Amino acid sequence: MTKAPLLEIRNLTVAFDTPSGTVHAVNDVSYSIEEGETLGIVGESGSGKSVHALSMVGLIATPPGRIVRGEVIFNGRNLLALSQRELFDLRGREIGFVFQDPMTSLNPVLTIERQIAEPLRRHFGMSASQARIRVIELLELVGIPDAEQRARQYPHEFSGGMRQRVMIAIGISCNPKLLIADEATTALDVTVQAQILDLVRELKRKIGTTVIWITHDMGVVAGLADTVQVMYGGRIMESGPVRSVFYDPRGAYTWGLLKSLPHGERRGTNRLYQIPGNPPDLTQEPVGDPFAPRNPFATDRCRVETPPLVNAPDSVPGHKVAAWYDLRAEIQRMEGRP
Amino acid sequence: MSRYLLVKLLEALVAIWGVVTIVFFVSRVLGDPAILLLPVGASQQDLDTLRAGLGLDKPLIQQYAVAMLDMLRGNFGISFQHNRPAMDVVLERMPATFELAGTALIFGTLIGSVAGAIAALKRGTLAEFIVMIAALLGQATPVFWLGIMLILVFSVDLGWLPTGGSGTIAHLVLPGLTLSVFVSASIARLLRSSLLDIMREDYVRTARAKGLLPHTVFFWHIARNALIPVVTMIGIIAGELLGGSVVIETVFAWPGVGRIVVQAIQAQDFPVIQAGVALVAAIFILINLLVDLLYGVLDPRIRRR
Numbered sequence: 001m002t003k004a005p006l007l008e009i010r011n012l013t014v015a016f017d018t019p020s021g022t023v024h025a026v027n028d029v030s031y032s033i034e035e036g037e038t039l040g041i042v043g044e045s046g047s048g049k050s051v052h053a054l055s056m057v058g059l060i061a062t063p064p065g066r067i068v069r070g071e072v073i074f075n076g077r078n079l080l081a082l083s084q085r086e087l088f089d090l091r092g093r094e095i096g097f098v099f100q101d102p103m104t105s106l107n108p109v110l111t112i113e114r115q116i117a118e119p120l121r122r123h124f125g126m127s128a129s130q131a132r133i134r135v136i137e138l139l140e141l142v143g144i145p146d147a148e149q150r151a152r153q154y155p156h157e158f159s160g161g162m163r164q165r166v167m168i169a170i171g172i173s174c175n176p177k178l179l180i181a182d183e184a185t186t187a188l189d190v191t192v193q194a195q196i197l198d199l200v201r202e203l204k205r206k207i208g209t210t211v212i213w214i215t216h217d218m219g220v221v222a223g224l225a226d227t228v229q230v231m232y233g234g235r236i237m238e239s240g241p242v243r244s245v246f247y248d249p250r251g252a253y254t255w256g257l258l259k260s261l262p263h264g265e266r267r268g269t270n271r272l273y274q275i276p277g278n279p280p281d282l283t284q285e286p287v288g289d290p291f292a293p294r295n296p297f298a299t300d301r302c303r304v305e306t307p308p309l310v311n312a313p314d315s316v317p318g319h320k321v322a323a324w325y326d327l328r329a330e331i332q333r334m335e336g337r338p
Numbered sequence: 339m340s341r342y343l344l345v346k347l348l349e350a351l352v353a354i355w356g357v358v359t360i361v362f363f364v365s366r367v368l369g370d371p372a373i374l375l376l377p378v379g380a381s382q383q384d385l386d387t388l389r390a391g392l393g394l395d396k397p398l399i400q401q402y403a404v405a406m407l408d409m410l411r412g413n414f415g416i417s418f419q420h421n422r423p424a425m426d427v428v429l430e431r432m433p434a435t436f437e438l439a440g441t442a443l444i445f446g447t448l449i450g451s452v453a454g455a456i457a458a459l460k461r462g463t464l465a466e467f468i469v470m471i472a473a474l475l476g477q478a479t480p481v482f483w484l485g486i487m488l489i490l491v492f493s494v495d496l497g498w499l500p501t502g503g504s505g506t507i508a509h510l511v512l513p514g515l516t517l518s519v520f521v522s523a524s525i526a527r528l529l530r531s532s533l534l535d536i537m538r539e540d541y542v543r544t545a546r547a548k549g550l551l552p553h554t555v556f557f558w559h560i561a562r563n564a565l566i567p568v569v570t571m572i573g574i575i576a577g578e579l580l581g582g583s584v585v586i587e588t589v590f591a592w593p594g595v596g597r598i599v600v601q602a603i604q605a606q607d608f609p610v611i612q613a614g615v616a617l618v619a620a621i622f623i624l625i626n627l628l629v630d631l632l633y634g635v636l637d638p639r640i641r642r643r
Contacts, residue, residue, distance in 0.1 A: 059547060092549030099547070104540040107559050109566075109637055119548040154638040170548065 004076070005032035006210050007178060012070035014048070014055045014234075017063060021283040026052040027234040027290075029070075030309070033227075035177070038204065038211040040225030040242065042218055042257070046279055048234035049214045053180050056080075057095055058087045075177060092119040096176035096209075098167050100183035106155040106163055112139075113151035116169050123174050138169040141206075143199055161192035165199065172203065180212045185220060197224055218257060222246060227318070230254045233280040233290030236309055240319030250312040250321035250328070252295040289324065297330040346630075350623040357619040358409065358612055362402055370394075371418055371606035392418060405612065414616065415609030419602070424609035428595060428617055434504055435594035438587070439579035441514040446521025447572060453522065454529030455561070461534070469526060476523025485516045485589040502591030513590040517583060521575055528571050532564040539563070566636050573629030580625065581618035 014026035026048040033039050043049045054060045056072045056079055072079040075094065082090065091097075099105040107115060116138055117131035126134065132151070139147035142165040155163055164184060171179050181200070185193040197220065204211060213224055221228050222242060229239040230253060238251035249255045256275040277294035289295070292302040307322040321327075372388045389395045393404065408415060414424040457469040492512060493501040500509050536542065537560055545559040584596035591597070595614060602610035634640055 054543075057547075059543060088549050088551055090549065091547055097544070097547035099540060099544055101540060105544045107541040107545065107563070108639055109562055110558065118545070118550055118554070122548065122550055122554070156639045167544075170544070 003035070006035045006037075006075060008032040008071075008073040009052075009056070010071040010073070012052055012055070012072060013068040014051055014060070015066050015068050017066060018283075023282045024284075024286050025234050025282060026055065027286050028306075029231075029234070029236055031229060031236060031239060033178075033210060033212065035210055036208055037227060038213060038225045040221030040228045041212060041214045041231060042216060042221055042228060043231035044216055044279060046282065047231040049231045050182050052231075053182060053212065053214060057091050058082075058084070059091075059097075089123070092176070093123040093174045094177050096171035096174065096179045098164075098171040098179065098181040098184045101187040103160065103163065103187065105167060108155055111152055111154055112158070112166055115155075116151075116166065116173055119170065119173050134173070135169075138173055139166075141172075141203070142166070142169045143195075144169075159192075160188055161195060164188060164192075164196055168196075168199065168203070172207065172209065175207065175209075177210060178212065179209045180214070182214045183216070184213070186215065186217070193220070200224065218246070218261060230257070233286065234282065235286075235290055235306075235322065237291060237323075238312075238319075238321045239309065240312070241316055244316045244319045248315060248319075250315065250319070251291075251323050252297050252325070252327055252330075253291045255327060255331075256294075289322070295325075297325045297327065299325050346627050350620070350627070353623055354616055354619045355406075358406075358616050359402075361612060361615045362405060362608075363398075365603070365606065365608050365611050366398060366401075368603075369606055371608065374606055375418060409612075409616070414613035417602075417610045418607045419605050419610070420607075424607075424613040425617070427610055428598060428614045431593055431595045431598045432617075434592060435580060435583075435587070435596065437504075437510065438513055438517065438583065438592060438594060439576070441510055442517030442521050442579055442583075443572070443576055445514065446518040446575075447525055448522075449518065450522035450525025451529060451568075453526040455533065457526065457530040458533035458537070459556075466530075470530070473523040473526040473530075476519045477527065479519070481516055481520055481583075482585045482589050484519060485513065485586055488512050488516060489589070502589075504592055509590075509592075513583075513586050513592055516590075517579065517586055521579075524571065524575065525568060529564065529568050532567050533560060536560050536564045562636075566633065569632055569636060570629055573625055573632075577622040577625040580621045 009032070010030050012026055012029045013024075016023040016025055025046075029048070029052050031039075041049045041053075051060060051065075055065065055067055056074075058079075067080060070080065074090075079087070079090070106112075113132065113135050116135045117126070117128070120126045120131045120134055121128070135151055136147045139151060144150055144162060144165055150158075155166070158166065164187075167184070168181075171181070185196050188196060200211070200213075201224065203209070211224075213221065215221060225242050227240060228242045228245050230237045230245070230251065232253050238245060238249065238254045245254060246258065249258055253275075256273070259273040260275060262272055275294055276296075280290050280293070286306070288304050289298065289302040289307055292298040295302065301324045305324070307324045309320045309322040311317075312319045312321045313326075370389075372385050372392070372394065376384055376388060386395070393401060396404075405415065412425075416422065417424045417427050420427050453469045453473065457466045457473075460466050489501050489512065492499045499511055500506075503509055542555065542559050545555045550559075581595065583594070584600055586592065587594040587597040588600055595618065599611060599614035599618075601607075602614060
């Protein structure tokens, strides 16, 4: 018998009631993640990737947010059925978060020490001096030199990369079973981003946390994740092992994203591929495949009936796609044309 | 730090000099104090003698130079009306002004903070609506009108409280209340919007993601940041109130600095006007300096080394 997954999400659906109508942010999202796995979730802004993660632990404002239905089974418990108090105990302790933009995600008027110590004191009941020892340890772990002295400083005295390291230290402070990083490298320049990714890989090796890495950067996912999940219009369009999804995409959206990446060798000769059309209007009741209006291979069925996320034919186990069309056949037909 | 204070001190001196200069010339345009001081029908000779005695017969620019040099030595002249040093006349009124301003600040800040916090935390409820309507009315109502209405109701009709004067707690209630209404309304409105702004900040989400309890998130992450603009506002209000609430002190016959300056203006008692204005300006600047320093304590980003 296989071990139960650490996190299993079933039919999670989240909506926001706004003055301009109901925004269907997350639609019927289901997936599971094994202990020790690193899952990369890619998608553009508004694809529901951040919202679904925040809604799992009650971090979206309700109202206007509303969890329409679904279950989030984490470590044997349905998080959506927990009381407020149980959520307070869970957040930061069992599920750690690392947020986007370290410029604004740290409180400007509290010292770094205090901000890292808060979850330790809250969840482990540490005294100030106990917490201090652990804070220094964590700062050293995430590669901040002069930890003892830096702990007394404020966020504005840190560079962007250093702040992101602090955010990671906060995220892992209580040794959570699951670490959710939401666009954690997006605000950083490329070299710093590479350093942070190295750090995360090293930390994973050292403490073996399960990680959900939310990003819109395919490269980051390729370098970090075991499995990847592509989201669009609040749905999972394709998921599976990173190699399989990136080398043998079966969803037209994934294919379009990969095709629009620069390859380097054809400098200046070709314009980058661009997915035609605009992101979906989420205030519309979702009908059919959300990507159909922009999909050159869309069939009539795509426009009326939502495709389920099922195993991709002739691919590796675990590679799933939500598509009525057969991408491989379509591409062959397109390329085979005289 | 000492350099910063030195610069601030120089700035303060320049500001006080500017204010006193303006007041010096404006007050001299208003009229001739000798005519006011002497009984109607006084002879030209009496007038001239008095003017010479007060130093008002000299050319304006010479009067100005003498006054400035005296002020540098801390001498603001002798009050025309009271025949005593002008600064003494003003300083005697400070305790009363402090009493009234302190009362209004303490009660206004307490009530305003609680009301503002309720309005922000109970967003979209009847409680918020009531608080905001009350605050809007409190801020929009002219204080002199509110003062007169309170006197009419509580002093004239009900006879519970004195109409004016000072000395007992009962005397303090109505003017204190009137000013508190204005102070608390201003603070409630600013604190509410400041809290609502901060609640949307990313670091508040971070705090909640750490599993911190709501009161920790509120006091340490939201309120701690939302207070920064409120402190500035309290500073400005404190400066205004400590400079003498001219209108309220007049309405309630409260013997404070504001009232004595108004009386001095009516009597064209130039030295008292100058002493009063210089003192008020100095207090205002001092309070602002304190707010500046407090700002550094509240916000490490602008802390000075």
